[in-house]
Amino acid sequence: MREARGQSATYERLALAVAEDARLLDLLDGVPEPRRQPNLLFAATRYLNGPVGEPAAFRDWAVRNWTEVAATMTARRTQTNEAARCGVLLPVLARLPQPLALLEVGASAGLCLYPDAYQYRYAGHSRVFGPVDSPVRLRCEVTGPIPLPSRMPEVVWRAGLDLNPLDVTRDDDLRWLEALIWPEHGHRRQRLRAAAGIVRADPPHLVRGDLLADLPRLAARAPREATLVVFHSSVLYQVPAPTRLAFTELVRGLPGHWISNEGAEVFPEIFPEITVPVPADGPQLSVLALDGRPLALAAPHGQRLEWLS
Numbered sequence: 001m002r003e004a005r006g007q008s009a010t011y012e013r014l015a016l017a018v019a020e021d022a023r024l025l026d027l028l029d030g031v032p033e034p035r036r037q038p039n040l041l042f043a044a045t046r047y048l049n050g051p052v053g054e055p056a057a058f059r060d061w062a063v064r065n066w067t068e069v070a071a072t073m074t075a076r077r078t079q080t081n082e083a084a085r086c087g088v089l090l091p092v093l094a095r096l097p098q099p100l101a102l103l104e105v106g107a108s109a110g111l112c113l114y115p116d117a118y119q120y121r122y123a124g125h126s127r128v129f130g131p132v133d134s135p136v137r138l139r140c141e142v143t144g145p146i147p148l149p150s151r152m153p154e155v156v157w158r159a160g161l162d163l164n165p166l167d168v169t170r171d172d173d174l175r176w177l178e179a180l181i182w183p184e185h186g187h188r189r190q191r192l193r194a195a196a197g198i199v200r201a202d203p204p205h206l207v208r209g210d211l212l213a214d215l216p217r218l219a220a221r222a223p224r225e226a227t228l229v230v231f232h233s234s235v236l237y238q239v240p241a242p243t244r245l246a247f248t249e250l251v252r253g254l255p256g257h258w259i260s261n262e263g264a265e266v267f268p269e270i271f272p273e274i275t276v277p278v279p280a281d282g283p284q285l286s287v288l289a290l291d292g293r294p295l296a297l298a299a300p301h302g303q304r305l306e307w308l309s
Helices: 009-019 022-028 038-047 055-064 066-075 083-093 171-179 186-201 215-219 241-252
Strands: 100-105 119-122 137-143 155-162 205-208 227-233 257-263 286-290 293-298 304-307
Touching (some): 009 022, 009 055, 055 066, 083 286, 083 293
Parallel strands (some): 100 155, 227 257
Antiparallel strands (some): 286 293
């Protein structure tokens, strides 16, 4: 509910209704615990062409079609692939030694592996960054002393690791990615399609694998002459706490740099020694960090960035 507040009135209403519905909660108990996520329930409903506009219609449809809903929730994952998160990553990527070898953990379809292919505008700043003819134009609201890029990153290698990588050349995978976008966000659906067109023309190397068992082997394939950058956005909340800690130790031992963009509720678990001033109320925020050092607070879909002093 907190994640949807101010972003999707539809999902906020549905989340409140589900939380008070004993029948739906009982049905959700039959879904594997890691899959009992509001976004996954609502996306599965939309993927199956169910109604989400009104809680009563949603509830009646979900109960009648629960076998299909539960099967979709069990088979699928919340693999939101939001290209706008590159607006959060760009100020960090542009400051690292170039060229870059990008490796995204939890890559979904790999749309965030193309920060050099998108165009950026940061509110309050007149300069536009990125290719002038890019069909993907990102706008990010910013506060604080953000270090604007002096150049665009030079990416010479892109790879992604995911338990279930998606392929935007497949209509069904693209339909699932669209179902994950909240109902009111038509601009995000347009952006998804535009970014998918870029990825289709130059597909990244996506590997099906585990973030612990398979990351070192994939990282070793990065070209030696490039700076390896392992990054991830809104991934670690989906794995158990011991896995988060093991991943933190693993990625710290790799060469290059590590960019994490994870929810503020996850950050204290992986960096207990660091305190970040996150508001207790209001919309959910992520903490952007470079090699464990917090740099900024970010909206989950990359639409806002508050650079820390």
